[in-house]
Amino acid sequence: MTMKSISHIVLGAAILTIAAAGCSKGFLERAPQSSLQEEALTNKKGVNTLLIGAYGALDGQDFNDGNMTDLAGGSGYGVSPDNWIYGSVAGGDAHKGSDPGDVAAALQIVTFQANASNSFFNDKWRVNFEGIRRCNFTLHVLANVQDMTPDEKKQVAGEARFLRAHYYSDLKKMFDKVPWADENAADYKNLHVDDFKIPNDKDVWPMIEADFKFAMDNLSEAKGEIGRANKWAAAAYLAKTYLYQKKYAEAAPILESVINNGVTGKGLHFDLMENFHDNFDAFTENNKEAVFSIQYSANDGSGGTGNANQGQMLNYPYNGPFSCCGFYxxxxxxxxxxxxxxxxxxxxxxxxxxxxxxxxxxxxxxxxxxxxxxxxxxxxxxxxxxxxxxxxxxxxxxxxxxxxxxxxxxxxALKNVYMQVNQDKYYDGNGWAPGNAINYVLIxxxxxxxxxxxxxxxxxxxxxxxxxxxxxxxxxxxxxxxxxxxxxxxxxxxxxxxxxxxxxxxxxxxxxxxxxxxxxxxxxxxxxxxxxxMEGHRFxxxxxxxxxxxxxxxxxxxxxxxxxxxxxxxxxxxxNYYPIPQRQIDLSVKNGKSVLTQNTGY
Missing domain, CATH: 1.25.40.390 (Serine Threonine Protein Phosphatase 5, Tetratricopeptide repeat)
Known part of the structure; x- marks a missing residue:
């Protein structure tokens, strides 16, 4: 089974068990029947399944249904990892689109009139911390696994820390002041990130750097299964982390190594595709220009639209051959x-x-x-x-x-639109709005x-x-x-x-x-x-x-x-930064005082 088809798998029994546990205090006080215990995961198969779950959080949509909204809810389009609202529309690439009153909360964001109570900010915060929680749980379990070699453990740790750094990078550039929790934090296993009582008074760039550096030093050069991070994806992301801090001397040689080496001799050397549009066509994706991509698939037998790109569900031309919705x-x-x-x-x-x-x-x-x-x-x-x-x-x-x-x-909008000639493979019409199999190329x-x-x-x-x-x-x-x-x-x-x-x-x-x-x-x-x-970078x-x-x-x-x-x-x-979600500040109260502090000016 390839990463393309399994990247959205979550530990169903484990997640449902923890979700149920979050419903009432009394439930926490007894062991649920037929639950999947941590001990059952403390092996090579278990920890790799947890890792796949950490990849599965990349699209922000795994807990986006009616039964799980208290976990990491919000609309697929509001938490889309391509940041089309927060990065492109807010950056002047595009208008929100549709009618002004349609998803008015997004229009408040892109005209910079939104306050900390805007639900989109809370949704974005929660889905990233859900990804972080999965990474931390993977690393916690990995420490006690006995049936893996040291090299195998380094590979899993490298991928988990790469993903954790990605989720934190997204939070950092959005909100700046975010609390850091790794696998050693007391609250690392909490499903509800609302329960974190960790202050956001430290710069998390150094920790993000450390995660990407570990991943770069420990991941294999070869691409391996489609969708997995390798050494060069980590290197490019580490360099981008330096760039955000204006550490040009540190970033430059790493970027040179990606440009000049890639994984020459191991089946891939990064380069530009001859045709620009090959980067936005499901038929030609995962190509030599894709350093790291968030994987999507359509009509893959998994049921529903869970593996399709739902972040762009609103962003097709209005009327005509498309069912929704005239945004972007x-x-x-x-x-x-x-x-x-x-x-x-x-x-x-x-x-x-x-x-x-x-x-x-x-x-x-x-x-x-x-x-x-x-x-x-x-x-x-x-x-x-x-x-x-x-x-x-x-x-x-x-x-x-x-x-x-x-x-x-x-x-x-055009980069997000699937081709007519192969829509039977790459368009997913099982939801109320279009889904497709076009990957989002993160780098x-x-x-x-x-x-x-x-x-x-x-x-x-x-x-x-x-x-x-x-x-x-x-x-x-x-x-x-x-x-x-x-x-x-x-x-x-x-x-x-x-x-x-x-x-x-x-x-x-x-x-x-x-x-x-x-x-x-x-x-x-x-x-x-x-x-x-229109790729979420401009703002x-x-x-x-x-x-x-x-x-x-x-x-x-x-x-x-x-x-x-x-x-x-x-x-x-x-x-320059979006407000810390008011919901999170309200929930961070400890000894009568909020642990989280708001960004200046909000």
């Missing part, structure tokens, strides 16, 4: 960023002065000609826009696929290259930074990866021509331009915006660069002219 609409600001000049380079400073023509205000039966100027081809693998092939679903019809143009603009090689470029720029190696940026741009400019016109627009699955669907032009920068830090960093920041658009990048207030308020001033849903949006210094 790319912004005009993002679309304009893909404009290029005759030289194939972007307009770094004044891209909104070179706007891309849209069908805003036009019905689908009114004539419309798509923009005929120069564009970066990544635009049409990222954004669905009228008159351009929308994968193999046909030409995007414009307003007929948009729920509310005035509220959220004229565009549709891909393009991200590694751009992180390496950022380190080199901050270390004064500007030409080297330019080389890494240009590797990414050269792939983008490969005509083999352009969106092409249909042979027959009435039969979009009938194949494509060799003709580009728009006037694509993208070129590498002349290396002579990389002579100072200001320009080099500006190019890196813009390239990350283009390459990683967190802006914050760590220290430019979130400037860039997001500029975004609000421009974008409110296009779409009304962000009216009143304003970013203040406190918004």
């Amino acid at each position: 609409q790319p912004s005009q600001d993002l679309v304009n960023s893909f404009r290029t000049s005759a030289t194939g380079l972007p307009y770094l400073d004044d891209y909104n002065d070179h706007g891309v023509v849209s069908d805003l205000g036009k019905s689908s039966d009114q004539p419309f000609t798509p923009d005929e100027g120069f564009l970066d081809p990544r635009l049409d693998w990222t954004v669905g826009r009228r008159g351009i092939p929308f994968l193999d679903w046909g030409l995007h019809p414009g307003r007929d696929w948009i729920r509310n143009q005035n509220s959220a603009g004229p565009y549709s 891909r090689f393009a991200d590694v290259l751009l992180m390496a470029a950022e380190c080199q720029a901050n270390l004064g190696n500007y030409a080297k930074a330019g080389e890494y940026i240009n590797r990414v741009r050269t792939r983008a400019g490969n005509p083999a990866g352009f969106v092409k016109t249909y042979i027959d627009p009435e039969d979009p699955m009938g194949g494509t021509t060799g003709t580009p669907a728009a006037n694509y032009r993208v070129s590498p920068y002349p290396l002579s331009m990389f002579t100072g830090k200001d320009f080099t960093m500006k190019a890196i920041r813009f390239e990350r915006k283009l390459e990683l658009a 967190f990048d802006l914050v760590r660069w220290g430019i979130a207030q400037t860039e997001l308020n500029k975004y609000f001033r421009f974008e409110v002219q296009i779409a009304s849903d962000i009216t009143g949006g304003n970013f203040a210094p406190r918004n």
Whole structure:
């Protein structure tokens, strides 16, 4: 059985037993019949099953049904590991979409008007701590296992600590002040993270670093089962942890090792895929660009949609061939960023002065000609826009696929959409909204290259930074990866021509331009915006660069002219981090005083 098919397995008997135990104090005082005891897990098979459960928490959805909402509840879309709400919409990549009143709590978050009582924050907090609890329990049991070799134990420990560091990284960049609990904490086995009485008064970056460092030093180089972490995934994540702390000298050599070595000679060497869209197609996933991915599957016989990507369930075009729901609409600001000049380079400073023509205000039966100027081809693998092939679903019809143009603009999300040609394998319609088998690539090689470029720029190696940026741009400019016109627009699955669907032009920068830090960093920041658009990174990048207030308020001033849903949006210094959930502060009371403290300004 591969990791792809088992990554969402949880210890059913054990979890149900612990869940029942959480229902009443009296139940805690007696051993339940037919329960799975810890002793039964203290062996090689048991601890590996626990580890799989720790992987299974990556999607945040395992306890997301009506029977388990008190454990780590919340909607799949609200806790999605790709952070489409917290990272992309809040970062200006997109609008919430749909109608303003539909999931209004999310709109409060992305206009920075949410307070600590917003339930989305509590849901996100709880699902990450559920992942941490599973990792800690795995490590606790592992310590007493007798039928494993030391090397086998190191492998399991490395994977568990990798996963724990991932969950903590997500919490750290979201909330900053989070309590640290490892397998040695007194409360490590509590199912309800509400029961933790641990203060959030310490910086957890050093502990996250230690976990990733242990994983890098102890995990095997080979990829092994699909979905498992290896040495190089841990190395890339450790380097990213350093990058968030501006430890460029520490991050740079690790990123160089990932770029230059990967696992050469062991079946994989990381590189960019020739076709940009291969990173967002279930048929071509787990490829050489995927450093670490959260695995999803559809129609796999497991029942329901538990293994499908439910985090993106709302984010398909409204009407048409999709059942839900018109959320996650790319912004005009993002679309304009893909404009290029005759030289194939972007307009770094004044891209909104070179706007891309849209069908805003036009019905689908009114004539419309798509923009005929120069564009970066990544635009049409990222954004669905009228008159351009929308994968193999046909030409995007414009307003007929948009729920509310005035509220959220004229565009549709695209990277999360499955192909029509193989939807029998990769689309899961068992739930109330679409699920699919498209993995979320948590770290891909393009991200590694751009992180390496950022380190080199901050270390004064500007030409080297330019080389890494240009590797990414050269792939983008490969005509083999352009969106092409249909042979027959009435039969979009009938194949494509060799003709580009728009006037694509993208070129590498002349290396002579990389002579100072200001320009080099500006190019890196813009390239990350283009390459990683709609992948949940933008807000967190802006914050760590220290430019979130400037860039997001500029975004609000421009974008409110296009779409009304962000009216009143304003970013203040406190918004660098989201508020600690009030529910958690209230539940942390010890001796009459809350152990958890709120972030400044909330």
